[in-house]
Amino acid sequence: xxxxxxxxxxxxxxxxxxxxxxxxxxxxxxxxxxxxxxxxxxxxxxxxxxxxxxxxxxxxxxxxxxxxxxxxxxxxxxxxxxxxxxxxxxxxxxxxxxxxxxxxxxxxxxxxxxxxxxxxxxxxxxxxxxxxxxxxxxxxxxxxxxxxxxxxxxxxxxxxxxxxxxxxxxxxxxxxxxxxxxxxxxxxxxxxxxxxxxxxxxxxxxxxxxxxxxxxxxxxxxxxxxxxxxxxxxxxxxxxxxxxxxxxxxxxxxxxxxxxxxxxxxxxxxxxxxxxxxxxxxxxxxxxxxxxxxxxxxxxxxxxxxxxxxxxxxxxxxxxxxxxxxxxxxxxxxxxxxxx
Ligand code: AMP
Ligand code: MG
Numbered sequence: 001x002x003x004x005x006x007x008x009x010x011x012x013x014x015x016x017x018x019x020x021x022x023x024x025x026x027x028x029x030x031x032x033x034x035x036x037x038x039x040x041x042x043x044x045x046x047x048x049x050x051x052x053x054x055x056x057x058x059x060x061x062x063x064x065x066x067x068x069x070x071x072x073x074x075x076x077x078x079x080x081x082x083x084x085x086x087x088x089x090x091x092x093x094x095x096x097x098x099x100x101x102x103x104x105x106x107x108x109x110x111x112x113x114x115x116x117x118x119x120x121x122x123x124x125x126x127x128x129x130x131x132x133x134x135x136x137x138x139x140x141x142x143x144x145x146x147x148x149x150x151x152x153x154x155x156x157x158x159x160x161x162x163x164x165x166x167x168x169x170x171x172x173x174x175x176x177x178x179x180x181x182x183x184x185x186x187x188x189x190x191x192x193x194x195x196x197x198x199x200x201x202x203x204x205x206x207x208x209x210x211x212x213x214x215x216x217x218x219x220x221x222x223x224x225x226x227x228x229x230x231x232x233x234x235x236x237x238x239x240x241x242x243x244x245x246x247x248x249x250x251x252x253x254x255x256x257x258x259x260x261x262x263x264x265x266x267x268x269x270x271x272x273x274x275x276x277x278x279x280x281x282x283x284x285x286x287x288x289x290x291x292x293x294x295x296x297x298x299x300x301x302x303x304x305x306x307x308x309x310x311x312x313x314x315x316x317x318x319x320x321x322x323x324x325x326x327x328x329x330x331x332x333x334x335x336x337x338x339x340x
Contacts, residue, residue, distance in 0.1 A: 003160060005153055005167045008125045016168050017132025025052060025163075027142045027156040029170025031123040032095045032179050032196060033149040033296065034156045035064070035139030036164070041074065043106035046138050050108075052163045055145040059228045060111035061138040062097050062179070063118050066130035074136055075103040076118055083184040083206055090205045093122035095175050095196030099183035109138045111228060115185045125170040141178060142167075148235050148299040148331070151176050155300060176293035177323045181227060182209070191215060192227035194322040196292070215326055216317060218334040234330040237299045239307040241266065241332040245314040246339035248285075254339060255311045266298065266312035266328075280310070288320035295324055299331060 006012040008029075016026045020037060023045040028037045036053060038045040040063045050057055063076060068088060071077055077100040084098050102116040110116050121127065130137055141149040142156045150156045153169035160167065180195035182202060189209045191199055202209050213219075214230035244251050252274045255265045264278040265271065268285040282298045283291030302310060314336060315325040329336070 001162055001165060003157065003162060003164055003167060005157060005169050008128070008168055008170055012168065013125070013128050013132050016129050016166055017134070019165055020129070020133040020137060021135055023048075024165055025049060026129070027150075027153070027160055027164060027167035028126055028129050028137070028139065029123055029153070029168060029173065030064075030121045030126045030139075031173060032121070032175045032177065033151055033173055034142040034153065034167075035126075035137075036142035036156075036160065037064070037129070037137040037139040039133065040064075040105065040109055040136040040138035042135075043108045046106060046108040049138065049140065052160060053140065053143070053145045055140060056228075058111045059140075060113055060117065061109050061140050062181075063105065063109060063116060064126065064130060064137045064139055065118060065120050066127040068092065068120060070136060071118060076105055076116060076136060077101060077103045081184045083189055086205050087182070087184070087202070088120070091197050091201070092120040093127070094120075095122075095179040097179045097181045097193075097195075099181065099185050099192070101185050115183065117181060119179055123170060123174075125168060129168060146234060146236060148237060148296040148303075149178060151293075151296050155297075158300075174293070176296060177327060180323070183226070190226060193230070194326050196320065196323070198319050199322065200319065215322070216329075218329075235296070235299065235327045236331045236333065237303045237307070239264070239302045239310045240335075241310045241312050241328075242335045242337060243312045243314040243328060243332045244337050244339060250339040251311075251313055254337075258309070258311065261309050263309040263311055264302070264307045266302070266310050268313055271313070278305075278307070280307070282324075288316070288324065291315060291324045292320050295327060 097119040151173040175196040180197040181193035269281045
């Protein structure tokens with residue numbers, strides 16, 4: 001199959017919408033990362049997402065809508081809890097996915113769970129595509145499963161060329177990491193995946209929330225993940241990444257001492273002038289938004305260059321940096337060296 005990259009003109013959005021309605025897959029831009037979309041009400045179409053990505057069938061998908069009224073119109077959930085209403089009012093449209101008890105959604109979307117993940121994206125092109133398709137869209141990130149998520153149409157083309165008919169090019173993604181995922185299906189709201197909406201922003205609306213253990217830590221043998229996606233090796237480039245938790249000076253000293261291994265540095269912008277190895281700066285030290293925005297592109301660049309051994313600066317864990325930490329710790333297979 002030839003994969004065409006479409007600019008988001010009126011005609012092309014109509015074309016993408018029609019293809020989606022008819023059960024085909026389309027790569028779509030969103031404000032978080034690019035998605036691989038299918039008609040969420042068409043179980044067969046949804047199955048083909050798993051095939052194109054090589055995604056394990058037990059990892060459920062997020063359902064995307066372009067208006068809150070579509071939750072009722074398509075009977076996506078069995079009830080909307082008060083906590084969900086508060087979150088929708090505060091952060092929709094935007095990079096927040098809310099998990100609620102499921103309604104009439106095919107089991108392929110929810111991987112057999114009794115809950116469903118719903119998001120109302122803010123990207124103007126995403127909204128137009130959903131509206132043109134006239135159905136909610138199930139869409140995971142448009143990367144090959146396990147690889148870094150795509151933040152440009154080129155990234156999607158790299159992973160999906162020949163597998164899907166269309167990719168709509170809406171430019172580079174603004175947030176750069178996937179949505180925050182919170183469940184309000186239980187008694188207490190639980191953060192399952194950090195993203196563009198921070199825990200502090202969630203607590204401002206809901207009061208105390210819990211943070212699932214898998215957000216910051218590796219799951220133990222036999223432990224079940226509240227969010228199935230958390231148990232898989234993820235976001236990983238081919239390079240072997242080790243994260244270094246230390247002061248600026250210790251990091252620079254450590255990396256320079258490993259120059260002879262042919263090591264590269266996944267560092268902060270400020271570190272670059274002090275490093276004598278190949279550098280992959282992923283943002284300024286105190287600018288968590290820029291780190292989120294660039295991290296996946298930088299991980300892909302490392303693959304393009306065939307980087308082998310990489311020492312990365314361990315991100316902070318507060319604010320938006322929690323999302324960057326959550327992705328990088330997985331990209332590094334939880335390999336962290338702490339230098340006192
Ligand atoms: P992605 O599609 O790549 O953005 O990943 C979606 C994430 O949301 C994965 O980590 C899924 O495991 C998680 N997810 C989707 N639906 C549910 C659900 N019903 N319950 C828990 N986690 C979910
Ligand atoms: Mg993904």
